[in-house]
Amino acid sequence: MQKIQTIAICLSILLTTTNLLASEGTVQQVSGDLVYVTGMNGLAPLWSNLTVQNGQDTGAKLEVIKELPELVIARVVEANGTAVNTGDAVVLSTAQPDVSARKARRTVYATRVDKNPNVDGVLDDPVWSRATPIKGFVQRDPNYWMPSPEQTIVRIIYTDKSIYFGFECLVPDSSQFIANNMRRDSEIRGDDNIQILLDTYNDRQNGFFFSVNPLGAQSDLMLSNEGRTYNRDWDCNWVARTKHYPDRWTVEIEIPFSQLRFKQAADATWGINLARYIARKNLATQLVVGQQNSSSTERYRTADIGELHGLQHIRARRPIYIKPYALPGTTMDDQAINPSESRTFETGLDLRYGITSNISLDLSYNTDFAQVEGDQEQTNLTQFRLFFPEKREFFLEGANLFQFGELARVTGSGTRPPTLLFYTRRIGLEKGKKIPIIVGSKIAGKEGRTSIGGLNVLTDAALFEDEDDTIQVHRTNYSVLSIRRDIFARSNFGFIMVNKQIDDPHEGWNHYNRAGGIDFNYSPTSTLNFQAFAARTWDSQIGDADDARFVSMNYRGTRYWARLKFLDVEDQFEPAVGFINRRSGLEGFRRYDLYARYRPRPKFGNIRYMSIGPEAQIFTDHNNNVKYWTLELSAFTIFNTGDYWRNELKRTRDVVDEEFSPSARNKDVIIPAGTYTFTSFTTGPRPSRSRKLRPGINFEAGTYYTGRRYTIRSESSFRPSGQLSYEVEYQGDWVRLPQGNFNIHTLSNRLQYSFSTDFFVKLFVQWNNDKEFASANFLLNYRYRPGSDIFLVFDSAYGTDPTLTRRNRSVLLKLSYLLGL
Structure with a gap:
């Protein structure tokens, strides 16, 4: 028995040694702290450890973090004083990885400095040279986990009051970047842009998201529910400046600690992701990638991000902010019980205390919300609420x-x-x-x-x-x-x-x-x-x-x-x-939803990927009688340019318990009580957000209750420069029923001009013929310092039947000043 055990041990040692010797690969490419190794597929499982062989010396220690069909991707966890070079041999050092001990996330470091840099977009302050450069961005889409074809270098420093980020975005030619927006909080997803995600509690649940395009337009969001939920209208007081060079564009950012919430610690660890979008290639790169996903919302995901170390003895300040405002103006409400024009002077105060x-x-x-834009007009031809x-x-x-x-x-x-x-x-x-x-x-x-x-x-x-x-x-x-x-x-x-x-x-x-x-x-x-x-x-x-x-x-x-x-x-x-x-006439109900998508990536034409699948929704009462159901089968084709084409077939069944009128203007056109089944088909393109001229239009046709319905929807924009933009949204419905015909049109126009990232004017005009309503809103907004604004607002509403008749008007000047104590 003892001889058998000895033989078994020897065979085990021999097999392990043979596997380790056979598990040898070659470094194909090095990108930052990432090492791409060939020849080890199936031999180096996830989270296993590798060792680089540099001649006679034992080199860097690596950890496998991703397996692709032709490559194993590892990151350097111990450099051991040696560099990793293309062509180096790599051997498997642990055949059985200790998953519980793995270093699961890429790590970057911030450097404390005594003097803050001058935030002007030029990364020439001496303090930047003390920071550790962060490289090795990988593609989320289209070439999953492959190195970015255009390098991005990031440095992070901090003082007692703020954290600073310096981005260098290398390009073949600075004239090739795309930037169609200059205004703060404008839609810059289609522009070249850099992104920062900070999970300040390191809980993978919540976070703060910041983005800047080459023109200096800033966008910020607050994230929750692992990034599935995001608040676009959250407004943080932070500073970003950009600079253009022949071979790169740079960004310099300051985010005060007082604008963030985090757990105070002697040595804090935050979750972090850094990203860059290259618009002309429709290419998304990140420091850490999770799922391969072309959806822009994937960049908000807090579940798959890295870690930021080096934040020592930072203090989450207990801020005190006071923001008074003054609001002089005139108002006129022609629909009031006693219409009259009145001069107003309002004052108010906002206070924040930590x-x-x-x-x-x-x-x-x-x-006061005088500067808030009115609601977008919507068309509702259903029994549900808007x-x-x-x-x-x-x-x-x-x-x-x-x-x-x-x-x-x-x-x-x-x-x-x-x-x-x-x-x-x-x-x-x-x-x-x-x-x-x-x-x-x-x-x-x-x-x-x-x-x-x-x-x-x-x-x-x-x-x-x-x-x-x-x-x-x-x-x-x-x-x-x-x-x-x-x-x-x-x-x-x-x-x-x-x-x-x-x-x-x-x-x-x-x-x-x-x-x-x-x-x-x-x-x-x-x-x-x-x-x-x-x-x-x-x-x-x-x-x-x-x-x-x-x-x-x-x-x-x-x-x-x-x-x-x-x-x-x-x-x-x-x-x-x-x-x-609720659906009209259905107070208590049960609702069932099903949604499924298949997202293949065919290797032909200019197609990036497709999204195909059904979506169903059923409403019943509490006696399980089906009152409403809809089944949609849709197919989206997304191209490498970022454009996509939509096709959708929709089948609906609606039980109308009480007759209703789908038109506010044509109340004599009634849908009688009964059970109806109708079908519609929708098709049309939506161009990429990166295009200066973006004429998006969809066509829908089909049956509708007792008749037919034809619909045109358009969401189009024209941005000849980063300063000037024009957006138009239109929906036209032509409904033909035995009870009568009617047409409903809603039209929204938004014209904007930005003098700088903090100074713009906007005209927003709407029309809804079914409500017999039109409105115009003019806004001038100048942010003369972070958190402090001047607003000039002209707002008016009109009735349109039979002629244009004013309903109300207001002219207001709002001045606010943010004071930090």
């Missing part, structure tokens, strides 16, 4: 902390409305009219793994006319409390309570509507997510409490996407400060 380094308190007195996004700054800051429910989702055929227990547009707005906000307070932040959000707003009473009706709004108090706790690596659970209390002159503050719920988000991997919530509402007038519940599964891989959802809403479930996409 309760702790990570939790802040915001107070707002006489809150959804409009929030645009007001006070409600956008920290909005991710109050998210509860199913989120809105943009599809090829439009935006599918969400299911929200808290919807801030229920505050300060009534039938499109602004209701004065007397005072608002908000607490928001995160300590450790717990996030907290609280909001309280008091609105004033108001009286106005709407379509010949007198609308009286009582003074109302709104409050919400949300607490969320991170668990596991990338999951969380939380609860929310929402209250609306109305001050009735006869009954006092006795009328209320309340909502509460708990939810759970579980992501076992970066590609798979489960979500569930349960909620209840109480109403003093209805007297009953009713519930809603929701579960979903979402899978998002490289080639296959899938989503399943179930929503159950009871009859009396009515969150007065929320949003439920």
Whole structure:
């Protein structure tokens, strides 16, 4: 027996030695800290360790982080004082990797400096030479994990007050970059741009996203839910400047620590990703890539990013900001009960105080949103409700902390409305009219793994006319409390309570509507997510409490996407400060959703990839009678240029319980009660965002209830330079029914001119013939220092039947000044 054991041990040693000797490859390419090795496919498993052989010496230690069909990609974890060169031999040093001990993420380092650089786009300050250059960007798309054909070099330094980023973006010719936007917070996804993602809690859940194009246009977002949810209207006070050279363009960025929330530590570690988009090649490169995905939202994902080290003894300041404003102007409401022109002079104040380094308190007195653009006109020919996004700054800051429910989702055929227990547009707005906000307070932040959000707003009473009706709004108090706790690596659970209390002159503050719920988000991997919530509402007038519940599964891989959802809403479930996409006449319902996509990458023509699959939605009542269903089969072809073509076949069945009119203007055209099945087909192109002239247009034709419907949708833009842009959105519907014919047209025009990144003028004109409505909004915005603005606003609305008649007009000048203490 002992001899057999000895022989077995010898054979094991011999086999292991043979495998190690056979597991030898060759360095094909080196890019930053990444080493591309050939000849080791199938021999070097993920997370195994390699050793570079430099002549007689043992060289760098490597860790395998990616296996491709022809290559093994490893990163340097120990340089051992030697460089890795093309042609070096590489051997497998551990055949059985210790997965639990792997260094799972690429690591970059920030360098502390005593003197801050002059942020002018020129990276010639001596402090930049002290930073460790970061190289080795890889492609997310089209050539997955391959080195970027145009090098990007990044340096990171910091002082006690700010963190700085310096980007060098090498190009064959500086005239080849594409930059069609100059204004801050403009749409720069189609331009050449650099990107920074900071996960300051290193929890892979939330983050801050910053982007800059070659003209210096800045864009920032707040991320949550692993980057699946993002707030485009979050506004951070940061500085970015750019400079152009014959062979490169550079970016210099300062982000004050006071604008970020993070856990204070002697040696902090943040999650980080750095990226660059090369527009003329439609090529996305990143420091760390997750799934191969051409979607621009993939760059927001916090699940697959690197780590930033070297941040020592940084302090999350407890900021105190005061922002007063003055608002002189004139207003005229021709629809008021007693129309008259009046001169106004309003003042208000916003204050932010850091309760702790990570939790802040915001107070707002006489809150004003004069500069906020009006809602985009929409056409609704269904029995469902329209959804409009929030645009007001006070409600956008920290909005991710109050998210509860199913989120809105943009599809090829439009935006599918969400299911929200808290919807801030229920505050300060009534039938499109602004209701004065007397005072608002908000607490928001995160300590450790717990996030907290609280909001309280008091609105004033108001009286106005709407379509010949007198609308009286009582003074109302709104409050919400949300607490969320991170668990596991990338999951969380939380609860929310929402209250609306109305001050009735006869009954006092006795009328209320309340909502509460708990939810759970579980992501076992970066590609798979489960979500569930349960909620209840109480109403003093209805007297009953009713519930809603929701579960979903979402899978998002490289080639296959899938989503399943179930929503159950009871009859009396009515969150007065929320949003439920009920169908008319269906108070309580169950909804089932199915979504599946196959995303092949065919090797022919100019096709980058395709996206093909079905999407289905079914509504039933609580007796399981089907009231509505729709089935879509769509195919998108995305080209290497970034252009795409859409084809969609849609089948719909709708049970109309009560007759309705799809047109506000032609109320005599009625869809009778009954069961209808109709079909439509949509086709059309959408050009790349990088094009100066972008004429996007879709055509739809098919049956519609008792007749037919023909639709043209256009989202087009013309940007002859980074300073001037013109955008137009149009939808025309021609409906032909036995009961009568009608046409509905909505048209939106937006003309902008930027004098600089911080100074622009904009004209926004809309028309909706079905509502017999037109409006014009002119805005001049000059940001004379970070957080401080001058706004000149001219706003007017008109009726269009039978002639153009003014409904209201206002001319306002708003001056705000941000003071940091």
